[in-house]
């Protein structure tokens with residue numbers, strides 16, 4: 001009787017141990033395969049499908065550049081960015097009409113709004129990493145700060161602080177008086193409390209823009225600050 005009980009107990013323990021071992025074996029084999037090294041358990045090496053990462057850059061400026069090109073655009077004028085925009089503001093030229101200026105080398109030059117527009121629409125232009133003006137001052141009046149649309153000629157002309165999409169706003173071009181304009185003020189001075197305007201963007205950098213104009217200029221034109 002005592003032996004029987006002992007037999008049952010031993011039997012139960014053996015069956016239990018066998019069960020545990022079988023279970024461990026099943027878990028081991030299913031996880032590691034039939035190996036002793038269990039390579040499968042080592043961490044997988046994470047690799048991107050791109051063998052070499054190409055350094056990302058912001059899109060380069062289109063037809064004007066603040067950095068001196070390796071080969072300066074032939075037959076183009078040299079002018080500080082601020083003077084170029086100033087010449088355009090003072091000329092009050094319609095969108096497609098040329099405006100004139102005397103460039104930093106004393107050359108008579110002409111340019112159109114298209115030469116000025118990149119300063120509003122391109123990122124990375126005023127300085128490396130700078131946001132484009134239109135990333136904030138877009139054509140969408142519901143989100144554009146100061147309800148100012150810098151994305152087009154018409155938008156710029158319509159001005160800021162517009163009540164609705166269509167209404168005329170405040171003239172940001174100072175009626176053609178560049179240095180008195182809101183545009184100049186927001187480009188030339190830093191405004192600590194206005195996001196996007198913490199730093200003045202007008203730098204000494206000059207651009208290659210416009211083309212030399214043969215003969216005397218049709219209208220009196222501003223002269224660019226000479227650049228070395």
Ligand code: HEC
Nearest residue numbers: 131132133136145146160161172182183186194195196201
């Ligand atoms: C990060 C967003 C941001 C960027 C980028 C930005 N602005 Fe602004 N801008 C603002 C804000 C915010 C105000 C002030 C809005 C207010 O006072 O209600 C403002 C105001 C202005 C004003 C004054 C309008 C008025 O009636 O008071 C002008 C002009 C202006 N910006 C021009 C520019 C130009 C030009 C650029 C590009 C060089 C530019 N902004 C880039 C956010 C931005």
